[in-house]
Amino acid sequence: MAKENIPVYDICSISREPGANDDFLADRLSSYLHKYYDHLHFPHRHSFYHLLLFTRGKGTHSIDFTTFDVKPYQIYFMIPGQVHSWHFDNNMAGFIINFSENFFKSFLQNPHYMDRFPFFSGISEEGVYQLPVDLHKQTAQLLESILTYSGHDWKSHTDMVRVLLLQLFLLIDHSLAANSNKAIPQQKLILLRGFRRLIDTHYRSIRLPKEYADLLYVTPNHLNALCQDLLGKTAGELIRERVLLEAKRLLTNARMTVTEIAYDLNFQDNSYFNRFFKKYSGMTPDEFRKQFHTENK
Template sequence: MAKEKIPVYDICSLGNQHEGNDDFLVDRLPDYLDKHLGHLHFPHRHAFYHLVLFTEGRGTHTIDFSQFDVQEGQFYFMAPGQVHGWNFAGNMNGYIVNFTEALFKPFLQQTGYLERFSFFSGISEEGVCQLPQEVVKTITHIFEQLLQYAADMRRHADMVRVLLLQVFLVVDDALADRQHAGVPQQKLVLLRGFRKLIDTHYRSLRLPKEYADLLYVTPNHLNALCQDLIGKTAGELIRDRVLLEARRLLANARMSVTEVAYDLNFQDNSYFNRFFKKYTGQTPDEFRKHILKA
């Protein structure tokens, strides 16, 4: 069955200004908006990591259908595959960076290094950070350096990588108090592994026991871990991921509800409708009409 997807942009399709490099883009927010706002206000996905620091402006932005008010000093991070849109008002200032996972492959021996940062978890609420003014000043200085070095990526690629990692480490340090302080590292590693498996298998595996087997733990242990660290059961995390993808696909007007149900491995379209309404309070058609109207 042919399916139309939500628009997916890579860095090339956004007109990378850094000649000879398809893995990195940095720009001042007003300049970026002048080039791209006309087609990026509607929900779309990125095939790359995406981060924005707001230093001035107002309006809202959405990440996976959670809406956030723009605030001075707000920094948001997005992992590949998340859906977002903008609704800005007035003058906007700040910085934007897009980069692919490939940017760091020749530089970091530790695979999955970015997964250590909670703001790249792919959970929208964990990716939006309000930073103290002194941290914003530090990161603004780093962004100005990035703009200079990115003008010649062939010569300064490693400097760009170092500066970008510095941004992540500075933000991570500023957010230390909001993270799971005192939680044993092995528990956090297990939770990240569970979330990663859900992202890979949510279309075909729907039971906590199936994931517990892949993680070599008991279902009771996995469930207790999720409730302890997140306040949700393992089954709720699986269900939430299915619902999130359903919302992402329904945001695309060219994909029928039947095609969405088929894509998510619901062989019975009526069961998908009942499942979606039970947990969202809306039918798939009602949700779609609301999103497109908004």
Template sequence: MVREPLQQTELQAERFSGYLEKHYEHLHRPHRHSFYHMVLFTSGEGMHTIDFDRFEVKPFQVYCMIPGQVHSWHFTAPVDGYVVNFPDHFFRDFLYNPYYLERFPFFSGISAEGVFQLPASLQKKVPALFDELIAAALDAAAPPDMNRVLLLRILLLMSNAVAGYPAKAIPEQKKMILHNLRRLIDMHYKSIRLPKEYADLLYITPNHLNALCKDLLGQTAGELIRNRVLLEAKRLLINVNKTVAEIAYELDFQDNSYFNRFFKKYEGVTPDEFRKQFLK
């Protein structure tokens, strides 16, 4: 798997056509970033695969990805728009909140939540702000906080635009428990696999945790944990430099055969078959 080479100490913003020209060789192959990656298309056609979910590229569609997600592009017509990359610490000192970006629904790390259509009311305003951001990023005399303010305006405008998308309102307490559960699973999925252990970390009962997950996500807590392990397994399998045995060890499986049985049970193919199918 390709990991995009990038000196990621500050924000980078540019038109997508120029970005594509510079990185064309590997953008069509599965790769992952160590930074936040956001794209707004203003024209073009094609497909975008994020964590093995496919989306059709359309004008005024926004893609938001967090560090670690795997994606690739397949364009069928000339594309343009805007791309912004920034490190996870970009807002940390500015806002004194290490978890600030987690409040935005499109930075959840769930591919379907990170793709949305920009409403008509913002189709002039947001691109104009992207143009300002590009100009500020190129201006060596501009104060660094100018980039942060402009990007924050874009994120807040987009967040307000997608705020009405959920089918039902979620009480804040339930939303916070779910948010903390996802964060804990991301931190510990390799070593903690039992819902009871996550319930203990959240100071709630396993029954309460399962009821909440079923109500809000239609999944049990166990399925949520398992799906996170499977997602990471698939991300790692794209890296041809790692053997299946090495991936099994990295994901804390007892042995390679157990990992093979686990993967085939839920994906319908063995890890080797998945790797061959996807890379083909």
């Protein structure tokens, strides 16, 4: 397979500073942009989790081909692998946090702990949250504390940074739940998260809701009703959306042909892939690719 054209950054490759921590980075947004904006405003991926809070400024932020207008006290959460880019003015302020998949594993002894938070679902719209006014000060204070502890004697304060970051996640999670129109039983959330995790693992080889239902030990009707109830979509739609998203990500790679992408995604032939892509995106793969590269020159 051809190498991916869109850059993938880890924490060390972004910081490029001697002795940089490969599991965690915290910075003020203005400082971060001053150091790295020249290459990070182009579409790229991360190998780490990414948190971005704006407290001042204007511009746009695109995550997996969905563009959001930046607003003060808007917070963004991204998981490894998502494609994003930003275009900001010169008066930005806020905070940025990067942490690896390993950052919490030894601390929590739970490899799927991040899955409990809806904003780390990997769905662009679910990872963007406008903070209510009563959370502005508390959120900023938590991030200020993280900056303080991460900036001095890192080894002695690593656990404090983890606790503060978890406190932030739990605070946002509670706010989301409190502002939701309905309370969702934990059992349903666990099942939905399990389904999404399976899709992320198997979307290339498993396309039928029945096969996922078997893996989850539920009936296809139960799985479909769960998705309709919580998301207003069918189980089949979630699977197709994940395949379409990966197709779009791969199409950003100018070195891969459409035929290679169709093969990578396990389509029977190129024409079937073209029909699938046009049906669910409204344009052909070649049209999408041309539009993407025109917009990101």
